[in-house]
Amino acid sequence: MGSGGKPYTVLIVDDNAELLEFITDTLHELGEYTVVTASDGVEALQRYYTTQPDCLVIDVKMPRLDGYQLVRALRGDATSAQTPLIMLSAMAQDRDQLAGMLAGADQYLLKPVDPLALVEAVERAIRVGADERAERLLRLAQGGDALPGADDARSARVDGEGRRTR
Amino acid sequence: MSEQAAVTPNERTAYSALDRERSVRLSQLVALAFSGFLIFCLLWMGAVYMLHPREAIPAFAALAAALAGCVLLYGLALWLARRRQVLRAATTVIASTLLAIVASQIAWESASGLSALVVASCGMYIIAIALSGVLGNARLMFGTAAVTSALSAVVCLALPARMGAMPPDAVLAWITAAGEQWLAAVLTFGASSLYEQALHDVGALRVAMERARQLDELKDQFITNVNHELRTPIMALHGYIKLLKLRHTGVSDERRAELIEKAERAGDRVVALLTSILDVRRIDEQTEELAPEVVNVRASVEAAAGLIDPLEVTRSGAVIERELRVHIASGLVLWAEPVRVQQIFTNLLSNAIKYSSPGTAVEIAARIVESAPPELPADAQVLVPFVEITVRDYGLGIPPHQLPLLFHRFVRLPRDLASTVPGNGLGLHLCRTLASAMGGTVWAESSGVAGEGTTLHVCLPPPPAETMLAGTAVNGARAEEPA
Numbered sequence: 001m002g003s004g005g006k007p008y009t010v011l012i013v014d015d016n017a018e019l020l021e022f023i024t025d026t027l028h029e030l031g032e033y034t035v036v037t038a039s040d041g042v043e044a045l046q047r048y049y050t051t052q053p054d055c056l057v058i059d060v061k062m063p064r065l066d067g068y069q070l071v072r073a074l075r076g077d078a079t080s081a082q083t084p085l086i087m088l089s090a091m092a093q094d095r096d097q098l099a100g101m102l103a104g105a106d107q108y109l110l111k112p113v114d115p116l117a118l119v120e121a122v123e124r125a126i127r128v129g130a131d132e133r134a135e136r137l138l139r140l141a142q143g144g145d146a147l148p149g150a151d152d153a154r155s156a157r158v159d160g161e162g163r164r165t166r
Numbered sequence: 167m168s169e170q171a172a173v174t175p176n177e178r179t180a181y182s183a184l185d186r187e188r189s190v191r192l193s194q195l196v197a198l199a200f201s202g203f204l205i206f207c208l209l210w211m212g213a214v215y216m217l218h219p220r221e222a223i224p225a226f227a228a229l230a231a232a233l234a235g236c237v238l239l240y241g242l243a244l245w246l247a248r249r250r251q252v253l254r255a256a257t258t259v260i261a262s263t264l265l266a267i268v269a270s271q272i273a274w275e276s277a278s279g280l281s282a283l284v285v286a287s288c289g290m291y292i293i294a295i296a297l298s299g300v301l302g303n304a305r306l307m308f309g310t311a312a313v314t315s316a317l318s319a320v321v322c323l324a325l326p327a328r329m330g331a332m333p334p335d336a337v338l339a340w341i342t343a344a345g346e347q348w349l350a351a352v353l354t355f356g357a358s359s360l361y362e363q364a365l366h367d368v369g370a371l372r373v374a375m376e377r378a379r380q381l382d383e384l385k386d387q388f389i390t391n392v393n394h395e396l397r398t399p400i401m402a403l404h405g406y407i408k409l410l411k412l413r414h415t416g417v418s419d420e421r422r423a424e425l426i427e428k429a430e431r432a433g434d435r436v437v438a439l440l441t442s443i444l445d446v447r448r449i450d451e452q453t454e455e456l457a458p459e460v461v462n463v464r465a466s467v468e469a470a471a472g473l474i475d476p477l478e479v480t481r482s483g484a485v486i487e488r489e490l491r492v493h494i495a496s497g498l499v500l501w502a503e504p505v506r507v508q509q510i511f512t513n514l515l516s517n518a519i520k521y522s523s524p525g526t527a528v529e530i531a532a533r534i535v536e537s538a539p540p541e542l543p544a545d546a547q548v549l550v551p552f553v554e555i556t557v558r559d560y561g562l563g564i565p566p567h568q569l570p571l572l573f574h575r576f577v578r579l580p581r582d583l584a585s586t587v588p589g590n591g592l593g594l595h596l597c598r599t600l601a602s603a604m605g606g607t608v609w610a611e612s613s614g615v616a617g618e619g620t621t622l623h624v625c626l627p628p629p630p631a632e633t634m635l636a637g638t639a640v641n642g643a644r645a646e647e648p649a
Contacts, residue, residue, distance in 0.1 A: 018432065022402045025425065029413045090397040112401030115408050
């Protein structure tokens with residue numbers, strides 16, 4: 001539940017209707033979310049500004065604007081720079097994951113993903129919250145290694161570099 | 167099948183390209199080296215003349231002119247080699263070499279008669295024979311050997327006889343020289359044919375390597391494709407089952423049934439993809455086992471259309487039905503395996519719908535055409551009747567240079583790989599394999615202009631004359647089958 005008992009809004013972006021349906025079902029069955037969907041990057045940007053979601057789940061291969069471009073566009077805008085972004089892709093190579101992290105995603109999940117793991121990732125991404133994200137970056141900038149969880153540390157580090165190079 | 171056929175002509179060209187390239191380079195090298203040597207000789211002769219003008223032999227002026235002519239001939243050979251006229255360049259090099267040798271011999275002989283030096287220099291003709299073996303073919307080489315024997319005869323027999331100073335062993339000298347030359351010709355022939363064999367092997371190796379590379383590329387593309395196509399339905403199938411397990415008791419009966427149905431649909435997609443992959447393997451292996459019979463074209467097309475969902479949902483959510491225009495005479499029949507023909511039609515129709523926007527029409531027509539049978543070469547003047555079925559859509563079309571890609575196994579157009587249209591790159595390959603197994607062909611036609619669409623042609627043989635009479639009953643029965 002979001003602040004004030006209102007369910008969190010999750011925007012799912014995928015060009016495959018079957019997957020949109022499946023992720024929607026998963027989020028409805030295993031949690032309580034308001035789910036919004038978009039079938040490509042451009043539609044996702046439009047939906048983002050009308051619905052102000054708390055988290056996005058983004059596919060990589062999409063027409064018009066792909067996942068990496070969408071993540072970069074969202075990170076580049078002050079209103080969406082702190083929004084949790086999860087990438088979900090069939091592209092399983094290390095460099096694909098790295099590209100996702102460098103673009104500014106918080107997590108990179110591989111298809112096929114377990115429904116529970118997906119909901120956990122969404123929950124964790126939302127709960128990290130804006131303050132903690134900023135704090136993590138600050139600690140990273142000061143050279144602190146004491147970050148919670150290896151995965152988080154990796155994403156934050158890559159994430160931080162991605163931001164400096166931009 | 168089609169991939170292999172596309173590679174075969176390369177085998178011959180790979181070998182001959184290697185051989186031509188080698189011959190051209192060698193001709194250039196020999197022409198440069200020999201003309202360099204002749205220029206050196208000319209300079210040396212000039213220097214001798216400058217130092218001792220009195221002792222100069224008059225015939226040597228003619229020799230100098232002949233040698234200068236040889237240098238020009240080598241220049242001509244270089245030019246021919248540059249223009250890739252391999253055999254002419256080789257012939258010019260050899261002619262020039264022969265001219266240089268015979269001119270030197272005649273000049274020397276006119277000064278001092280048939281000396282031992284002149285007879286020994288008949289051995290120099292072996293250079294020309296070896297060159298012809300290395301640069302040209304067997305005909306050029308044995309031709310050169312014949313010419314050198316004749317030139318040796320001129321030098322050893324004709325000239326001394328004319329000068330009235332025929333030594334007693336002149337005939338023996340000629341026989342020895344000619345014998346040496348023919349021996350050299352045979353040895354060179356043996357060596358060069360062994361070398362040619364090696365070149366053939368290298369050419370074959372190169373073709374095999376190219377094939378392996380192409381196969382590797384296809385394999386990579388296939389893995390990428392299948393990876394992408396399989397992950398989505400498997401994720402849905404696996405995910406729905408997990409969801410059902412997790413929310414076993416927490417959902418209503420209705421919702422549970424809905425989730426089960428979605429899992430089933432995803433499962434069907436996985437099965438369909440795997441079946442189509444296995445189908446290609448099976449059909450590639452055992453196309454000869456098809457049993458043709460009389461098939462009614464219209465009935466088969468209608469049955470195929472019945473398998474395809476004509477309703478589509480547009481982006482705005484509206485449901486649109488496709489217009490399927492069928493122009494097929496109801497009595498038109500062809501000679502093929504009914505299941506496979508229907509498979510071809512299903513593939514072509516679903517392609518037409520997949521690659522054109524909702525609401526646009528799809529046209530199917532069939533007619534009898536006269537065409538050359540596919541098993542004969544294209545220039546054969548034999549025409550036999552075929553039933554041609556065309557499936558036309560009004561979609562994006564296909565760039566003409568990408569048309570041949572369509573029928574390769576596991577290959578999808580670059581545009582489709584980047585798009586959301588599902589596909590595994592097998593449909594049209596299957597169509598072509600099936601059609602050719604039944605004695606027919608499939609090809610595509612498109613201007614590449616969006617909106618003008620693509621037309622796919624299938625040509626299949628009509629029933630043989632004798633079955634036409636006996637088969638009318640079969641025919642009628644088929645036409646009545648529910649579409």
